Amino acid sequence: TVILGIESSCDETSASICIDGKIKSNIIANQLVHAKYGGVVPEAASRAHQQNIIPTVHEAIKQANIAKEDISAVAFTRGPGLLGSLLVGTSFAKSFALARQIPLLDINHMQAHILAHFIEDPQPQFPFLCLTVSGGHTQIVLVKDYFEMELIGETLDDAAGEAFDKTAKILGLPYPGGPLIDKYAATGNARAFALPEPQIAGLNFSFSGLKTAILYLVQREMRQDPEFLNTRMADLCASVQERIVSILLNKLKKAVQQTGVRQIAIAGGVSANSGLRTQLLGLGKQLRAEVFIPKFEYCTDNAAMIAIAGYHKFQKGEFVGQDITPVARMAVG
Numbered sequence: 001t002v003i004l005g006i007e008s009s010c011d012e013t014s015a016s017i018c019i020d021g022k023i024k025s026n027i028i029a030n031q032l033v034h035a036k037y038g039g040v041v042p043e044a045a046s047r048a049h050q051q052n053i054i055p056t057v058h059e060a061i062k063q064a065n066i067a068k069e070d071i072s073a074v075a076f077t078r079g080p081g082l083l084g085s086l087l088v089g090t091s092f093a094k095s096f097a098l099a100r101q102i103p104l105l106d107i108n109h110m111q112a113h114i115l116a117h118f119i120e121d122p123q124p125q126f127p128f129l130c131l132t133v134s135g136g137h138t139q140i141v142l143v144k145d146y147f148e149m150e151l152i153g154e155t156l157d158d159a160a161g162e163a164f165d166k167t168a169k170i171l172g173l174p175y176p177g178g179p180l181i182d183k184y185a186a187t188g189n190a191r192a193f194a195l196p197e198p199q200i201a202g203l204n205f206s207f208s209g210l211k212t213a214i215l216y217l218v219q220r221e222m223r224q225d226p227e228f229l230n231t232r233m234a235d236l237c238a239s240v241q242e243r244i245v246s247i248l249l250n251k252l253k254k255a256v257q258q259t260g261v262r263q264i265a266i267a268g269g270v271s272a273n274s275g276l277r278t279q280l281l282g283l284g285k286q287l288r289a290e291v292f293i294p295k296f297e298y299c300t301d302n303a304a305m306i307a308i309a310g311y312h313k314f315q316k317g318e319f320v321g322q323d324i325t326p327v328a329r330m331a332v333g
């Protein structure tokens with residue numbers, strides 16, 4: 001079975017080939033146009049997807065060493081995401097499937113972030129807990145089967161990736177700031193600045209208070225010392241990262257205690273964060289839980305996760321017709 005996976009939910013255009021459950025190529029075209037605006041501009045994103053989609057698919061087919069005639073089915077991200085961006089991938093997938101007379105598989109982007117754990121070994125067994133942390137979502141998901149997931153906690157305001165990116169903006173760092181905060185944090189003192197931990201009941205998260213606390217802290221310090229950001233960047237980033245990670249992991253720990261499930265995974269762009277990766281390993285030891293961390297390239301948006309999800313959906317024979325349309329909002333469960 002050869003699956004062509006297509007991802008276009010946000011600002012990465014990606015195509016991947018999966019043969020019998022093994023990823024053979026994963027091509028990602030990043031859109032650099034958004035950096036100067038400090039965030040993703042939806043209209044610019046759809047235009048860039050239109051330009052990138054054909055060359056990206058060509059390259060994925062070429063690197064996998066196959067011909068387009070070999071492809072058995074097309075899997076594409078149906079949602080959630082930016083509607084204009086999703087439309088490009090969906091329309092491409094539908095046309096390709098129609099032209100080749102092959103089946104179509106619609107994939108939920110948030111499920112795919114989790115299913116990235118089935119690309120390589122070691123793979124978790126059902127049920128497992130997954131903390132999905134990305135640019136638009138922060139969720140704790142009880143994963144019962146490939147396409148049977150239960151949302152047990154989520155953010156009430158900003159996503160973890162947004163918390164990183166908005167904080168980075170306050171610190172004067174370019175978009176997306178998450179990876180830069182990670183980089184500066186490596187040489188900083190995580191205890192340099194005290195930042196609040198929100199008191200939210202249950203397994204839900206909140207990050208908006210943290211953002212405000214950082215804004216006030218920076219404004220206060222800048223009045224005393226205009227060089228504050230230059231001299232204390234590493235300490236600021238380390239403190240911010242430490243707090244975001246502790247908010248995430250305290251809830252994940254609670255989820256393990258509540259469910260008794262002892263396999264914990266992370267997914268989504270923020271799972272590339274080195275502080276989160278290290279501290280998750282520590283939490284695993286503490287809770288005697290098995291920890292699953294995806295490879296970097298399968299954390300942020302990529303089509304390999306769409307192709308692997310497509311492979312498992314293909315086994316179930318759950319195809320969709322040409323009348324399928326993308327949806328901007330879509331629940332994981």
Ligand code: ATP
Nearest residue numbers: 134135136137161176178179182269270272273301
């Ligand atoms: P969603 O999946 O919710 O629709 P998205 O697809 O935009 O959102 P991803 O591509 O999965 O999200 O992740 C992007 C986010 O990951 C950005 O907010 C980015 O700052 C963050 N990120 C990437 N690398 C790191 C890192 N090393 N440390 C912290 N954050 C990071």
Ligand code: MG
Nearest residue numbers: 010011012301
């Ligand atoms: Mg992205």
Ligand code: FE
Nearest residue numbers: 113134300301
């Ligand atoms: Fe994503």
